Amino acid sequence: MNEKTTAELEHLRGLIDGVDQQLLHLLRKRLDLVAQVGTVKHGAGLPIYAPQREAAMLAKRREEAKNMGIAPQLIEDILRRLMRESYLNEKDVGFKQVKKDLGSVVIVGGKGQLGGLFSQMLTLSGYQVELLDKDDWQQADSLFSNAGMVLVTVPIAITCELIREKLSQLPADCILADLTSIKTEPVNAMLEAHSGPVVGFHPMFGPDVGSLAKQVVVVCHGREPDKYQWLLEQIAIWGARIVEAEPERHDSAMQLVQAMRHFSTFVYGLNLCKEEADIDTLLQFSSPIYRLELAMVGRLFAQSPELYADIIFAQQDSQHAIGDYLDNYREALELLKRGDRDEFIKQFQTVAKWFGDFAPQFQRESRIMLQSVNDMKTN
Numbered sequence: 001m002n003e004k005t006t007a008e009l010e011h012l013r014g015l016i017d018g019v020d021q022q023l024l025h026l027l028r029k030r031l032d033l034v035a036q037v038g039t040v041k042h043g044a045g046l047p048i049y050a051p052q053r054e055a056a057m058l059a060k061r062r063e064e065a066k067n068m069g070i071a072p073q074l075i076e077d078i079l080r081r082l083m084r085e086s087y088l089n090e091k092d093v094g095f096k097q098v099k100k101d102l103g104s105v106v107i108v109g110g111k112g113q114l115g116g117l118f119s120q121m122l123t124l125s126g127y128q129v130e131l132l133d134k135d136d137w138q139q140a141d142s143l144f145s146n147a148g149m150v151l152v153t154v155p156i157a158i159t160c161e162l163i164r165e166k167l168s169q170l171p172a173d174c175i176l177a178d179l180t181s182i183k184t185e186p187v188n189a190m191l192e193a194h195s196g197p198v199v200g201f202h203p204m205f206g207p208d209v210g211s212l213a214k215q216v217v218v219v220c221h222g223r224e225p226d227k228y229q230w231l232l233e234q235i236a237i238w239g240a241r242i243v244e245a246e247p248e249r250h251d252s253a254m255q256l257v258q259a260m261r262h263f264s265t266f267v268y269g270l271n272l273c274k275e276e277a278d279i280d281t282l283l284q285f286s287s288p289i290y291r292l293e294l295a296m297v298g299r300l301f302a303q304s305p306e307l308y309a310d311i312i313f314a315q316q317d318s319q320h321a322i323g324d325y326l327d328n329y330r331e332a333l334e335l336l337k338r339g340d341r342d343e344f345i346k347q348f349q350t351v352a353k354w355f356g357d358f359a360p361q362f363q364r365e366s367r368i369m370l371q372s373v374n375d376m377k378t379n
């Protein structure tokens, strides 16, 4: 680089620094306004997530961006990231308490991660939360006697046994609820153990989400839904979307969504490990989609083996789904071995037709994710 180029670049980069600093001031201003919105919403009991406001705002800003010669997707990306920040900041102001006269909430397994998240959300909403873990059972009776709700979030393998053995003497009007990722057996166990209100939940997210905005919580009704309607409203105020499901329908969908997904991810990691693949080299040669795939597989192994063993082994029926997958894999491998390219293309087209409009939709969504993966690269 000659001196003139260096000087020109330095000058321009100085101007860019100035613009970025102005952006910081604008961000500060926006965060302060969002905090005020949070306080107003907290007072009025409005949900953190306001989808109509978001859609209207994004549409307007996209239009304005276009008129200014700025890519509409750029402002959309920036605003979506900012709104993620809003969900986190608004959360800290606290939430309206829907049910004032509940008594305490006892979270059984409250020292686990998911229990911790629900404890935080309930506390931020003004409820008195008591945590009961395996070492504090001597306090159980006194905690249960004042409980308006008992929320069970222990490993799946011991959930039903714990419900049957430890939760059959709750006050009659106490709500019994659980957060287990399978629903049929825990909901039945709760209905057998307790004669009062019963409800099963499955939060469709991990405990590290930060905010519940836009997350999904599946609810399986047990008994006396009018007694726990307030809780559904409370969860909606936290920003989550409630999806109602019959326990059996939930569990059969979970075989595909969870047990099989996690199992094939496990096998993928197992295969890399047995093949002694060198992750550094794989990353060096990886396209964004492969990096994303590696991240999805690798993140499994950063978590608790017991948790995943529980999820996979809890559903006996998932063996069928996994078996079917293996059969399809084997048949597809035969195709490859036969060199039957035409049949591969035919089957590809059949699947593409079956995906229908979802295929291009997923392509659009994943393009944005892949661009983010690329943005994360530092070398």
Ligand SMILES: O=C(O)C(=O)C[C@]1(C(=O)O)C=C[C@@H](O)C=C1
Binding pocket: 034, 037, 038, 048, 049, 050, 051, 053, 054, 082, 083, 086, 087, 090
């Ligand atoms: O306008 C609101 O209701 C806000 O909470 C602010 C905001 C934003 O950051 O602009 C954040 C979350 C909502 O989903 C919509 C918009």
